[in-house]
Amino acid sequence: MSIRGKAYVAGIFEHPGRELPDKTTAQIHAESAAGALADAGLSFSDVDGYFCAGDAPGFGPLSMADYMGLSCSYVDSTEMGGSTYVAHVGHAASAIGMGKCKVALITLGGKPRTGGQGPGGAGRIGTAPESNFEGQWGIPGAVGGYALAASRHMYEFGTTSEQLAEIKVAASIHAQYNPNAFLRKVVSVEEVLDSPMVSSPLRRMDCCVVTDGGGALVVVAPEVAAQLPGTKVKVLGHGEAPKHTSNGRIDLTHSGAVWSGPRAFSEAGVGHADIDYASIYDSFTITVLMTLEDLGFCEKGKGGEFVSDGALVSPGGKLPFNTDGGGLCNNHPTNRGGITKVIEAVRQLRGEAHPQVQVPDCQIALAHGTGGSLGTRMGSATLILGQEDS
Amino acid sequence: MSTTAETGPLPAPEPDPNTEDAPFWAGTAEGRLMLPRCTRCATVIWYPRQFCSECSGQDVEWFEASGRGTIYARTVVHRAQGPWRPAAPYVIAYVELEEGPRVLTNIIEVDPDTVQVGQEVRAVFVAAGPHKIVRFTPEAGA
Numbered sequence: 001m002s003i004r005g006k007a008y009v010a011g012i013f014e015h016p017g018r019e020l021p022d023k024t025t026a027q028i029h030a031e032s033a034a035g036a037l038a039d040a041g042l043s044f045s046d047v048d049g050y051f052c053a054g055d056a057p058g059f060g061p062l063s064m065a066d067y068m069g070l071s072c073s074y075v076d077s078t079e080m081g082g083s084t085y086v087a088h089v090g091h092a093a094s095a096i097g098m099g100k101c102k103v104a105l106i107t108l109g110g111k112p113r114t115g116g117q118g119p120g121g122a123g124r125i126g127t128a129p130e131s132n133f134e135g136q137w138g139i140p141g142a143v144g145g146y147a148l149a150a151s152r153h154m155y156e157f158g159t160t161s162e163q164l165a166e167i168k169v170a171a172s173i174h175a176q177y178n179p180n181a182f183l184r185k186v187v188s189v190e191e192v193l194d195s196p197m198v199s200s201p202l203r204r205m206d207c208c209v210v211t212d213g214g215g216a217l218v219v220v221a222p223e224v225a226a227q228l229p230g231t232k233v234k235v236l237g238h239g240e241a242p243k244h245t246s247n248g249r250i251d252l253t254h255s256g257a258v259w260s261g262p263r264a265f266s267e268a269g270v271g272h273a274d275i276d277y278a279s280i281y282d283s284f285t286i287t288v289l290m291t292l293e294d295l296g297f298c299e300k301g302k303g304g305e306f307v308s309d310g311a312l313v314s315p316g317g318k319l320p321f322n323t324d325g326g327g328l329c330n331n332h333p334t335n336r337g338g339i340t341k342v343i344e345a346v347r348q349l350r351g352e353a354h355p356q357v358q359v360p361d362c363q364i365a366l367a368h369g370t371g372g373s374l375g376t377r378m379g380s381a382t383l384i385l386g387q388e389d390s
Numbered sequence: 391m392s393t394t395a396e397t398g399p400l401p402a403p404e405p406d407p408n409t410e411d412a413p414f415w416a417g418t419a420e421g422r423l424m425l426p427r428c429t430r431c432a433t434v435i436w437y438p439r440q441f442c443s444e445c446s447g448q449d450v451e452w453f454e455a456s457g458r459g460t461i462y463a464r465t466v467v468h469r470a471q472g473p474w475r476p477a478a479p480y481v482i483a484y485v486e487l488e489e490g491p492r493v494l495t496n497i498i499e500v501d502p503d504t505v506q507v508g509q510e511v512r513a514v515f516v517a518a519g520p521h522k523i524v525r526f527t528p529e530a531g532a
Contacts, residue, residue: 130437132406138474140467196469197469245492247433247491249491
C-alpha cells in the first residue's frame with residue numbers, strides 16, 4: 001500500500017503579494033485557491049476535499065469551507081507549522097487513494113508583515129503543557145531555538161558562519177530573477193557576515209523574510225488528471241515525523257527529516273542521485289544545512305562542506321535548491337514556507353521555473369517542510385514528486 | 391546546595407503552576423530543584439509532569455536534584471522583543487543537568503560572550519512574582 005501514482009498535483013498558485021494590508025486572511029486563502037483552481041482548469045464546485053492548518057482563520061476548515069462555499073467529503077486541518085502543507089500533499093494523496101475525495105484543495109494565507117491575525121497555533125502556546133518551562137527565558141521568536149541548534153552543530157561538527165552564509169548567497173542568486181521576491185539583491189558571504197547579530201550564531205541574513213501572502217495547491221485523482229489540459233506532476237512518495245524534546249534528552253544536531261526522508265524515498269522508490277531539484281525549508285540557514293544532512297544528501301556533520309562552492313546554485317550546482325529565492329529571499333507567507341516549497345518544485349517539474357534557474361530536464365524533485373522549532377518540538381515532512389509520466 | 395540570587399536585570403515572567411508541576415514550584419520557593427522520577431522505570435522526567443514518556447507510567451515521585459549541570463547549547467540574544475529588548479545581550483541555554491535532562495534556561499551573572507558549550511554551571515533561584523524560576527550561573531572557576 002502506497003500513495004505512489006495515486007494522485008497528481010494539477011494546480012499551483014503563489015500569491016504575488018508580499019504586503020497585503022487591505023486584504024483579510026480569509027480573502028488571501030480564497031484568492032490563492034482561485035488561482036490554483038484556475039491553473040488546474042477546475043472550479044470551486046469541483047473541490048470535494050479541503051486541507052488547511054493553523055493559519056486558516058476562525059474555525060479553520062469549517063470557516064473557510066463556509067467562506068468559499070465548498071461541499072467536501074473530506075477535510076484535514078493538521079497542524080505542524082510550516083511543514084503542514086508539504087504533509088498535506090501526502091494526506092491528500094492518501095485520501096484520494098482511499099476514495100475519500102477526488103479534488104483536494106490545500107490553502108495557506110496570512111499577513112504577519114502588515115498585521116492581523118497570527119497562525120492559530122501561536123495563539124495557543126500559552127496553554128501548552130511545556131509553557132511553564134519554556135516561557136521564562138526571553139526566547140526571541142523562532143530564531144532563538146534555531147540559534148541553539150546552530151550552536152550545538154558548530155560545537156560538535158565545526159560548522160562555520162561562512163558555511164551558513166553560502167546558503168543565503170545561493171538563495172539570493174536565485175531571487176534576483178523572481179520579480180515577486182521580497183529581497184532581489186544578490187549578496188556575498190561577507191555581506192551576510194556583516195549583517196547584525198540577532199541571536200548568536202545567527203545573523204539577520206541567516207533569517208527568512210517576514211511576508212504577508214499565501215498559496216494554494218490542487219491535488220487530484222488520476223482519472224481527474226487525465227481530463228485536465230495542463231501539465232500535471234505525479235505524487236511519488238511522502239513521509240512525515242514530529243520530533244520532540246525526548247523527555248529532556250533532546251538532540252539538537254538533527255531534525256525530524258531523519259525519519260520523514262527515508263519514508264518518502266522508500267515510498268517513491270527513488271534514491272538521492274535521482275533528485276534533480278530540491279526545495280528545502282529555509283526558515284533559517286541552519287534549517288537547510290541540517291535538513292540536507294538529515295535527508296542523506298551528505299554525511300551528518302558535513303553539511304557545511306556540502307553547501308560550499310555554489311553547490312545549491314541552479315543550474316549547475318550538485319543539488320539546485322529553492323530556485324524561487326526561498327524563504328530567505330522570496331517569500332515566507334504567514335511565517336510558513338511549506339506551500340511555496342511544493343509550488344517551486346512543481347514549477348521545476350513542469351519546466352516553468354525562471355529560465356535562468358530552471359534545472360534542465362528536471363524529472364524528479366523533492367520538497368521538504370520544517371515547522372515549529374528545531375530547538376524544541378518540530379514537524380518534518382518530505383515529499384517526492386515526478387514528471388507526469390515518471 | 392544552590393544559592394539564591396535577587397532578580398537580575400532580566401525580566402522574570404511568572405510561571406502558572408498547575409496540578410502536575412506544583413511540587414516543582416514548591417521546591418524552587420525553598421531554593422531546591424525538585425525533579426519528578428517515574429516510579430515504574432526510574433526515568434527522570436523533563437519537563438515536569440505526571441507522565442513518563444519512556445514507559446507511559448503515570449506515577450511519579452519527587453527528589454531533590456544537585457542543581458549542577460553543563461551547558462549543552464547556548465545563544466546570545468542581541469535583538470530581543472518586548473520587555474526583553476532592554477535586557478539584551480543575554481544568554482539562553484540548554485543546561486544538561488547531572489540527573490540527565492537538558493533544560494532551557496538563562497545563564498546569568500556572567501559576561502554573555504564568555505559563555506561556552508561544555509561550561510559547568512549551577513542553579514540560581516530567581517523571584518518571579520510569588521514564585522521562583524531556575525536560572526544558572528557558571529561554577530566558580532568554570
